[in-house]
Amino acid sequence: MAALTLEECLPSNNDLWVQQWIGEILKSMPPQGDNYRLHPAVQSFKEAIESSAELTTHFTQMFAEQPTNYIAPNFVKDYHHMLQLIDHVLTKAPEYYNNNQMPAFPIYAILFRTMGTVSGRAAFLNATVNHHIKNILNVWLKYLQSPESCYVLTTNGWFSTRAMECMGGNFERDFICDPRKPHYGFTSWDDFFTRQLQPNIRPVAYPDDNKVIVNPCEAAPFRIESNVTKHDKFCIKGMAYNLKFMLANDQLADRFVGGTIYQSYLNTCNYHRWHSPVDGKIVKAYVQDGTYYFFPETDDYTASQDYLTNVQTRALIFIEAANPYIDLMCFMAVGMAEVSSCEITIAEGKKVQKGQQTGMFHYGGSTFCLIFRPGVELEFDLHDETPGLTANNILINTRIATVPE
Known part of the structure; x- marks a missing residue:
């Protein structure tokens, strides 16, 4: 399939x-x-x-x-x-x-x-x-x-042929499940939504090479922005990134002024757990409450995902990368609309390996950002996808960027 x-x-x-x-x-x-x-x-x-x-x-x-x-x-x-x-x-x-x-x-x-x-x-x-x-x-x-809530987990619903195709085309190969059991063995909607990948189905690219940054979510590239300011013009129609608001006025925000943001988005059919993009140590990790149904003045809620990074509920995970050239970076998971439950599963002060789980979304589709310090040169590998709403998923744990020697 x-x-x-x-x-x-x-x-x-x-x-x-x-x-x-x-x-x-x-x-x-x-x-x-x-x-x-x-x-x-x-x-x-x-x-x-x-x-x-x-x-x-x-x-x-x-x-x-x-x-x-x-x-x-x-x-x-x-x-x-x-x-x-x-x-x-x-x-x-x-x-x-x-x-x-x-x-x-x-x-x-x-x-x-x-x-x-x-x-x-x-x-x-x-x-x-x-x-x-x-x-x-x-x-x-x-x-x-x-x-x-399992009533929707049927062959007429989430296990229909088309739904399976939207979830990757080979559900039994990709995810831990048991098709012999009712609802494929899932005990609730949330259990299905936060389903886990089969071991080794998404191998970590270049696990021993700290120059390589891997995709932390199964998601499609949306936007890459360089030289981001702390106090950019806060304009709904202009969809500006604003580090002050994105990072919830965190004292670490100043370290990213002039840096680079890579944003990618998930849809409801995606795998919704987050994995670390680098080896490193968790410096700080918390969920910042925000808005849930604020709709910017655009024709399409999904098209305003860059603006929504400023105001929606979001999880902020600051990682001190093992590669000193990268140093401090931030993974920001943004919960949009019903996707307001951002759950962090990694503790502050803990070491993390590239590809290791750090948290998950609940409910539905969403978006994330990787935020890098100024001066960090990044060679992106988007696997022939052009950032935007028509881009397709890049698999989790695959290379999305490389930094210099």
Whole structure:
């Protein structure tokens, strides 16, 4: 079975697949009367909205401002309807939708047409809103870690022929699983999503050569930027990198001013664990909370991945490379939308080998950056891929850059 390209796996029309999915969810929802009881986390969110004049205004206006080209009746009417839909999908796992499209991330789909409005951008930058969204996503993660979430792990869903092709074309060869067992032996959606590679299936390129930097994720190259500034013009439309914000005002940020950023992105079908790009020692590692559904003023959420590195939840892992020429570098995993659970599995002060696991994403597709100091010359090897949204995956642990002797 041959692997599909990224372009073949992605939906051709975001609006259409979101609207179709919302329509299916609306059909499955029980009647919602005045006495409909929300999950406590969703109810708390509702109370936060309604206790603030600012938030009430934003959440009312965002629905009035959403584009009118939605196919009726598949749309979210107001924030009350939004909260009911969010409540309903807390017991829904991501589906491989229609067997020929990327899955609709439930909460992203519900908010899709309001995130990019003026009021939506103001609301989803709000710290109180993001606090409540984090609590809601934590509730959802518990469900995704339960056996009940396995219902999508079937030959009509994630183990369909097309889904398998999007996951590389040879699932049983690549991943630890047991096709003789129900759900291929996975105990939950999250267990499937954070699946592990078979031993030695992705050998580390040049394991004894510290000049070689390997790909830390199974991902497609998005952008390479040199001479990055600490206080670049913070412009949503310009999609500028800003080290101050990217590195969460960390005191180590100054050491990367004028350096190079390599960014790559993952889709939902990818392997979602992170591996170290170099031999070295973990200097510092932590997760920085951020926004979850802030939508920059662009036509495509995925196209704004460079800007989202400034504001989304992200894991920062600073590595002192064994190669003194590289010295300090940073791996930054960015959790986008539902992918807000960035889990670091390596401790500060520990030595790490090139290709060793350092953490993982939960929920869905995302992006990462490698950040290098100024003066570090890098000869990139992108395996004939051109950075951008049409690039295809470069396998994890393969060489992506080399530094001089």
